[in-house]
Amino acid sequence: xKDIENILSTPRNQAEEVxxxxxxxxxxxxxxxxxxxxxxxxxxxxxxxxxxSIPGITTRMLSRELKEMELNKIIKRTVYPNSPVLVEYExxxxxxxxxxxxxxxxxxGIEHRKMIAKKY
Amino acid sequence: xKDIENILSTPRNQAEEVxxxxxxxxxxxxxxxxxxxxxxxxxxxxxxxxxxSIPGITTRMLSRELKEMELNKIIKRTVYPNSPVLVEYExxxxxxxxxxxxxxxxxxGIEHRKMIAKKY
DNA sequence: TTCATTGGTATACTCTGTGATACTGATTAC
DNA sequence: GTAATCAGTATCACAGAGTATACCAATGAA
Numbered sequence: 326x327k328d329i330e331n332i333l334s335t336p337r338n339q340a341e342e343v344x345x346x347x348x349x350x351x352x353x354x355x356x357x358x359x360x361x362x363x364x365x366x367x368x369x370x371x372x373x374x375x376x377x378s379i380p381g382i383t384t385r386m387l388s389r390e391l392k393e394m395e396l397n398k399i400i401k402r403t404v405y406p407n408s409p410v411l412v413e414y415e416x417x418x419x420x421x422x423x424x425x426x427x428x429x430x431x432x433x434g435i436e437h438r439k440m441i442a443k444k445y
Numbered sequence: 446x447k448d449i450e451n452i453l454s455t456p457r458n459q460a461e462e463v464x465x466x467x468x469x470x471x472x473x474x475x476x477x478x479x480x481x482x483x484x485x486x487x488x489x490x491x492x493x494x495x496x497x498s499i500p501g502i503t504t505r506m507l508s509r510e511l512k513e514m515e516l517n518k519i520i521k522r523t524v525y526p527n528s529p530v531l532v533e534y535e536x537x538x539x540x541x542x543x544x545x546x547x548x549x550x551x552x553x554g555i556e557h558r559k560m561i562a563k564k565y
Numbered sequence: 566t567t568c569a570t571t572g573g574t575a576t577a578c579t580c581t582g583t584g585a586t587a588c589t590g591a592t593t594a595c
Numbered sequence: 596g597t598a599a600t601c602a603g604t605a606t607c608a609c610a611g612a613g614t615a616t617a618c619c620a621a622t623g624a625a
Contacts, residue, residue: 339487343499345554346480346547352557355582356474360466367459372602379463383584388603409591409601426553427466429546434465436542437472475612492572503614508573529621532572568625579614587605594599 353423357382357390362420363427365400370413473543477502477510482540483547485520490533 353359357379364378376387391414394400399420405411473479477499484498496507511534514520519540525531 339484339498341555342483342487342551343480345551345558346483347476347500348554348557349550350476350479354476356467356470357583359470360463363462363466364459367462373600376602378459380467384603385585385605386583389582409593412602422553422556426546426549429549430469431462431465433542433546434468435461437468438465477613493570496572504573505575505615506613509612529571529623566625568623570622570624571620573619575616575618577615579612581612582610584609585607589602589604592600595597 349426353426355390357386358394359423359427359430361387361390361394362399362416362423363431365414366416366420366424366427370415372412372414375414469546473546475510477506478514479543479547479550481507481510481514482519482536482543483551485534486536486540486544486547490535492532492534495534 353362360379360382361375364375367378369375369378372387372391375391376382376384379387391400391402395402398417401415401417403413403415405413473482480499480502481495484495487498489495489498492507492511495511496502496504499507511520511522515522518537521535521537523533523535525533
């Protein structure tokens with residue numbers, strides 16, 4: 326039972342919204358992308374440094390995600406061929422576009438924890 | 446090689462941020478939570494209505510997620526025992542706290558699509 | 566009469582994201 | 596001489612997220 330307004334205006338925007346939402350989820354999906362982006366944006370450059378900054382992540386997952394994010398130009402990887410080799414990860418402009426999402430998610434997480442703490 | 450500032454100030458906030466971020470990811474993880482929340486917040490109340498509003502979702506996934514989200518008080522489920530039975534899903538206050546996150550993700554998705562479109 | 570709709574459940578399957586553990590070769594610290 | 600650090604790679608294995616398909620009983624529409 327859809328009326329005309331419904332058909333002409335609302336659904337179109339809704340459809341676009343879901344699509345956009347699903348696109349975003351696809352790009353930043355998984356447990357690790359956003360924490361890694363956040364870590365690098367916070368100035369962590371070295372592999373082990375990033376690893377230590379994210380509780381629970383394994384070497385393997387970090388390695389995999391970094392590789393894919395480099396391919397997708399989300400981050401930049403630079404090798405300085407000293408010995409021992411020095412590797413640095415940096416955020417790109419593209420990377421910074423996730424800033425607002427991450428910020429909102431951090432805000433939510435902090436509020437959520439406060440709520441839980443208050444309850445018990 | 447950590448200096449004193451590093452140990453005393455920055456890492457503490459960073460640690461809280463990652464934790465908050467990871468908490469949030471845990472709660473809204475997966476492909477379907479946010480699209481479902483968004484759909485319900487947009488006024489979709491009936492099961493099939495929600496199902497149709499989210500491209501790609503299956504009956505089973507929707508059913509599972511709705512059940513769990515009801516347990517977690519993210520949504521409210523009401524049964525009107527007419528015949529045939531009528532079921533309605535509604536957002537709760539808790540549900541609306543995800544609003545800003547969803548908004549930012551929609552914004553990102555739309556921008557992203559524009560970028561891609563421009564490129565090719 | 567037949568079909569579609571509603572709100573799901575049942576069953577069986579895939580698959581991949583994630584985890585655990587171990588290892589590398591070079592270098593520096595103790 | 597031993598341990599630790601660096602930046603990863605290699606294997607193996609698993610749970611559970613997600614997919615596909617069919618089905619139910621009741622109702623209303625064509």
